[in-house]
Amino acid sequence: MKLEKRMQDPRQPSVTVDRTVMSESDSPAAVFQSRANKLATLLATGEEHARLWRPDELAAIFRHQMSAPMLVDLGGFDSRTATKLRTLSEAQGLLLKSFGDLFHHPSPLIELLELVKNFAKANLDHPESGLPGEIAAALYYTSIAAALIRLDARISQLPDADLRHGLQWTLEQAWLDEKTKELLAQALGKISGVQKGAMS
Amino acid sequence: MVSEPTKSSIFPRTDWAELGRATEADAPCLDRLIRLYWQPLKIFLMATFPGLKQQADTLLQEFAEDKLLQDGWLRKADQNRGRFRDFLKTSLRNFVLDRLNRAEAKNPPISLEELEQEPPPPAAPSEAFDLAWAQAVLAETLRRMEADCKKPGEDQPRRSYIWEMFRIRLLEPIFNDTVPPAYDQLIERFGLKSPTDASNTLLSAKRIFKAHLSRVIKEYAGQDAAAATEIQALEDFLIRLAKRG
Numbered sequence: 001m002k003l004e005k006r007m008q009d010p011r012q013p014s015v016t017v018d019r020t021v022m023s024e025s026d027s028p029a030a031v032f033q034s035r036a037n038k039l040a041t042l043l044a045t046g047e048e049h050a051r052l053w054r055p056d057e058l059a060a061i062f063r064h065q066m067s068a069p070m071l072v073d074l075g076g077f078d079s080r081t082a083t084k085l086r087t088l089s090e091a092q093g094l095l096l097k098s099f100g101d102l103f104h105h106p107s108p109l110i111e112l113l114e115l116v117k118n119f120a121k122a123n124l125d126h127p128e129s130g131l132p133g134e135i136a137a138a139l140y141y142t143s144i145a146a147a148l149i150r151l152d153a154r155i156s157q158l159p160d161a162d163l164r165h166g167l168q169w170t171l172e173q174a175w176l177d178e179k180t181k182e183l184l185a186q187a188l189g190k191i192s193g194v195q196k197g198a199m200s
Numbered sequence: 201m202v203s204e205p206t207k208s209s210i211f212p213r214t215d216w217a218e219l220g221r222a223t224e225a226d227a228p229c230l231d232r233l234i235r236l237y238w239q240p241l242k243i244f245l246m247a248t249f250p251g252l253k254q255q256a257d258t259l260l261q262e263f264a265e266d267k268l269l270q271d272g273w274l275r276k277a278d279q280n281r282g283r284f285r286d287f288l289k290t291s292l293r294n295f296v297l298d299r300l301n302r303a304e305a306k307n308p309p310i311s312l313e314e315l316e317q318e319p320p321p322p323a324a325p326s327e328a329f330d331l332a333w334a335q336a337v338l339a340e341t342l343r344r345m346e347a348d349c350k351k352p353g354e355d356q357p358r359r360s361y362i363w364e365m366f367r368i369r370l371l372e373p374i375f376n377d378t379v380p381p382a383y384d385q386l387i388e389r390f391g392l393k394s395p396t397d398a399s400n401t402l403l404s405a406k407r408i409f410k411a412h413l414s415r416v417i418k419e420y421a422g423q424d425a426a427a428a429t430e431i432q433a434l435e436d437f438l439i440r441l442a443k444r445g
Contacts, residue, residue: 027339027342027343027346027367027371027375028339028340028342028343029339030371030375031335031338031339031342032335032339033375034335034374034375035442036331036334036438036439036441036442037438037442038374038375039331039334039335039338039438040435040438040439040442041374042338042371042374043334043338043413043431043434043435043438044435045370045374045406045409046406046407046409046410046413047406047410052399052402052403053383053399054380057382057383060382060383060384061383061395061398064383064384064387064394064395064398065394065395068393068394068395068396068397069393069394072393072394072396072397073394073396073397123396128403129399130396130398130399130400130402130403131395131396131399132395132399135395
């Protein structure tokens with residue numbers, strides 16, 4: 001049975017591939033059948049700096065992030081923040097459940113965008129964060145972009161040049177969805193206008 | 201009595217404190233010590249003396265009875281003089297050479313000429329032994345990690361998911377040379393709510409693996425610093441061996 005089929009049916013007890021059969025509990029036996037290169041890879045598995053996810057998985061991860069309930073991620077800050085988040089997201093019947101809901105709402109609450117920005121920054125700054133840096137950076141710049149475009153508000157103290165650079169980088173990521181790209185492009189245009197003195 | 205253990209249970213759990221207890225003729229301790237070291241020692245013996253494969257079990261039995269089980273013999277193992285496993289290897293090699301010399305002197309059924317190759321000098325590394333050692337350490341690590349994650353009543357209700365995710369995302373691709381299941385498949389299978397949730401589950405798995413690996417190694421290598429050195433030594437050895445194919 002191939003792995004793909006096994007994934008579809010969790011009740012199946014074992015995975016059989018071309019060369020090796022590995023049941024759910026025979027990993028020690030598999031170790032004894034393995035050569036040095038595999039054992040070296042296994043030994044290195046405990047190294048936390050190794051990438052958790054492949055670059056080709058970023059699109060799926062970003063998609064998942066955008067549809068994820070904000071309360072799951074942001075509620076982890078502390079109980080006060082969680083309560084505040086719940087209150088804010090349910091306020092005025094906005095029902096902002098996911099990150100995508102927030103970014104693409106015509107008038108999102110600025111406090112929520114700031115919470116998302118802080119969450120993304122915390123992940124970017126944390127050496128042991130499992131969230132891919134690219135995804136955290138995208139959340140960070142998208143929250144800033146949403147505040148700029150939807151609320152005409154600046155929630156970041158980054159210098160324009162740095163902000164423009166970050167927005168540009170995010171916009172260029174192939175795994176980004178079109179709606180988010182559009183938002184980032186608008187923000188980039190607005191920032192460029194700011195630099196030319198178009199906005200006070 | 202000495203008996204050959206199953207593959208999954210062989211691993212050198214002896215730390216120097218336990219070794220100290222063993223030298224005081226603690227029979228259960230000695231028995232466990234011998235059982236745990238049996239497979240790596242057998243592999244070393246057969247690799248060093250290919251002509252003696254058929255007699256490997258007998259020779260190991262005699263080595264255990266004449267050396268390991270003798271009161272005071274294990275006191276010769278000095279932590280400061282090198283690794284315990286090197287001490288065991290050298291002792292076993294000398295023991296077998298002594299047996300061969302005696303047999304040759306008495307009558308010639310077993311002689312050095314019958315051996316397929318000259319035994320290596322005492323300092324020569326035994327890759328087969330070290331490979332068996334690494335396998336034993338890693339197998340025990342995985343065995344403990346799986347038991348730990350599947351232990352009922354653990355605080356984390358989704359702890360069993362951690363083992364499953366570790367197994368299908370990391371172990372199976374390593375052992376079976378397959379592509380790891382995609383992110384989408386994982387979130388569907390485990391009901392992961394966000395990328396942070398997914399990443400934390402996988403990170404937890406890696407941390408649990410690392411913690412058990414350190415614990416297994418500390419049991420024979422000593423404290424944190426020595427365990428870290430031993431992990432690095434095992435990794436360097438495996439990478440070196442892998443590069444040579």
